[in-house]
Amino acid sequence: MRGRVVLLTGLPCSGKTALSRRLAERIGERACVLDGDEVRKTLCADLGFTREDRETNLRRIGFVARAVARTCGTALIAAIAPYASSRTELRAACEADAVRFVEVHLHAPMPVLVKRDVRGRYHNVPGFTGSDAPYEVPASPELRLDTSTLELDVCVAAVEAVL
Amino acid sequence: MRGRVVLLTGLPCSGKTALSRRLAERIGERACVLDGDEVRKTLCADLGFTREDRETNLRRIGFVARAVARTCGTALIAAIAPYASSRTELRAACEADAVRFVEVHLHAPMPVLVKRDVRGRYHNVPGFTGSDAPYEVPASPELRLDTSTLELDVCVAAVEAVL
Numbered sequence: 143m144r145g146r147v148v149l150l151t152g153l154p155c156s157g158k159t160a161l162s163r164r165l166a167e168r169i170g171e172r173a174c175v176l177d178g179d180e181v182r183k184t185l186c187a188d189l190g191f192t193r194e195d196r197e198t199n200l201r202r203i204g205f206v207a208r209a210v211a212r213t214c215g216t217a218l219i220a221a222i223a224p225y226a227s228s229r230t231e232l233r234a235a236c237e238a239d240a241v242r243f244v245e246v247h248l249h250a251p252m253p254v255l256v257k258r259d260v261r262g263r264y265h266n267v268p269g270f271t272g273s274d275a276p277y278e279v280p281a282s283p284e285l286r287l288d289t290s291t292l293e294l295d296v297c298v299a300a301v302e303a304v305l
Numbered sequence: 306m307r308g309r310v311v312l313l314t315g316l317p318c319s320g321k322t323a324l325s326r327r328l329a330e331r332i333g334e335r336a337c338v339l340d341g342d343e344v345r346k347t348l349c350a351d352l353g354f355t356r357e358d359r360e361t362n363l364r365r366i367g368f369v370a371r372a373v374a375r376t377c378g379t380a381l382i383a384a385i386a387p388y389a390s391s392r393t394e395l396r397a398a399c400e401a402d403a404v405r406f407v408e409v410h411l412h413a414p415m416p417v418l419v420k421r422d423v424r425g426r427y428h429n430v431p432g433f434t435g436s437d438a439p440y441e442v443p444a445s446p447e448l449r450l451d452t453s454t455l456e457l458d459v460c461v462a463a464v465e466a467v468l
Contacts, residue, residue, distance in 0.1 A: 144334075145376075171307075174376050185368045188361075198351075205348045206369045213308075213337050213378030 145172070145211035146305060147204070147236050151223040151280060152248035153272040155258040157289035157297070158220035161248065164298050169216050176203050178221035191269050197228050204232040211241040216305075222271050226278040244304055245283040248297075250290035308335070308374035309468060310367075310399050314386040314443060315411035316435040318421040320452035320460070321383035324411065327461050332379050339366050341384035354432050360391050367395040374404040379468075385434050389441040407467055408446040411460075413453035 148165070150158040159177055166173040178199070182189065185202055189195040200223050207217035223229055229245060236243035255272065256264045269275045280286070285304050287297050311328070313321040322340055329336040341362070345352065348365055352358040363386050370380035386392055392408060399406035418435065419427045432438045443449070448467050450460050 172376050174372050176372070185365055202348055202365075206372050209337050209339070209369050209373050209380070210376050210378070213335050213373050213376070213380075215373070215376030215378060217372070217376075 144239075144241050145213065145215045145217070146242040146244060147207045147211050147217045147219065147232070148244045148246060148301065148305070149219045149221070149223060149229065149232065150246050150248060151221065151229065151283075153255055153277050154222065154263065154270065155255045156248040156250055157294070158222075158248055160294060161246075161289075161297050161301070162218040162220035164294060165218055165301055168298060168302065169218075172214065173216040173218060174210055176207055176217055176219045176221070178203070178219075178223075181221075191275065193225070196222075196224060200225075200228045200232060204235060207232075208236060208239050208241055211236070212239055222277065224271050224275065224277045226280070229280065242305075244285070244301075245280060246285045246287065246301060246304075247280040247283040248287050248289050249279075250288060254290040307402075307404050308376065308378045308380070309405040309407060310370045310374045310380045310382065310395070311407045311409060311464065311468070312382045312384070312386060312392065312395065313409050313411055314384065314392065314446075316413075316418055316440050317385065317426065317433065318418045319411040319413055320457070321385075321411055323457060324409075324452075324460050324464070325381040325383035327457060328381055328464055331461060331465065332381075335377065336379040336381060337373055339370055339380055339382045339384070341366070341382075341386075344384075354438070356388070359385075359387060363388075363391045363395060367398060370395075371399060371402050371404055374399065375402055385440065387434050387438065387440045389443070392443065405468075407448070407464075408443060409448045409450065409464055409467075410443040410446040411450050411452050412442075413451060417453040
């Protein structure tokens with residue numbers, strides 16, 4: 143059995159990290175979280191936030207995720223992944239590897255996101271996704287979850303049902 | 306059970322790729338090969354052959370390998386990995402992850418390596434490891450194999466015995 147790549151995509155503060163961690167706990171030792179914020183301190187420490195760098199960022203994360211999935215693990219990617227073309231490329235690469243790919247779009251109304259953003263980045267960081275950098279909403283993700291109305295456990299159950 | 310990271314290190318044409326592939330076949334679906342030459346076309350396409358870039362190259366491969374091993378897979382790294390400090394760093398990172406690390410040094414006499422090098426890179430490529438770029442011989446690898454005297458199947462059996 144090949145493994146799976148689960149992409150949790152959405153604006154900052156949409157709940158990607160929390161959901162990925164809870165899912166990893168539930169799935170157990172075969173799961174790993176690849177968190178965009180964490181990866182930028184290590185594998186992608188050389189990258190910035192231009193479109194090209196964001197594309198490279200997801201491509202590298204995808205490389206890791208596919209290696210995990212090819213060896214029967216479940217890679218949970220928690221990353222903004224703002225560009226549709228990048229997500230499509232990742233999906234195609236997974237399919238080429240005969241690895242399952244599941245795209246989950248997390249969202250919430252902007253006032254909720256801004257309220258969750260305790261560091262005030264939506265207002266203060268230049269080039270921040272959702273304020274002055276684009277986020278292309280997924281057209282047909284396997285799952286779309288409004289984290290302002292759904293409890294975390296409900297979101298976890300929904301993803302598990304799709305897997 | 307956590308997985309394993311196996312580093313096959315050695316000069317060009319020492320037999321790393323062949324051994325990694327045979328081992329992957331033997332181990333089965335939980336194994337993946339991370340080949341230095343392949344990775345330079347994808348995850349590390351931006352890197353050259355300076356010391357710093359070679360260090361970054363192994364660091365990125367190590368990032369992938371550890372993710373595979375943390376999810377119970379076996380990552381087989383076939384890479385020159387010329388610097389002792391880089392290999393030590395990878396070992397420490399694996400230990401921090403509670404992942405088994407096995408270093409295998411492949412070697413053969415230089416005339417044998419040059420004869421295997423059908424593309425003549427030992428003579429023609431500037432900065433080639435073993436001709437005008439350094440290779441720091443591992444001081445205490447888990448295994449050291451002379452691929453000029455040992456058949457491939459013997460090498461496979463030796464690595465399996467250590468794993």
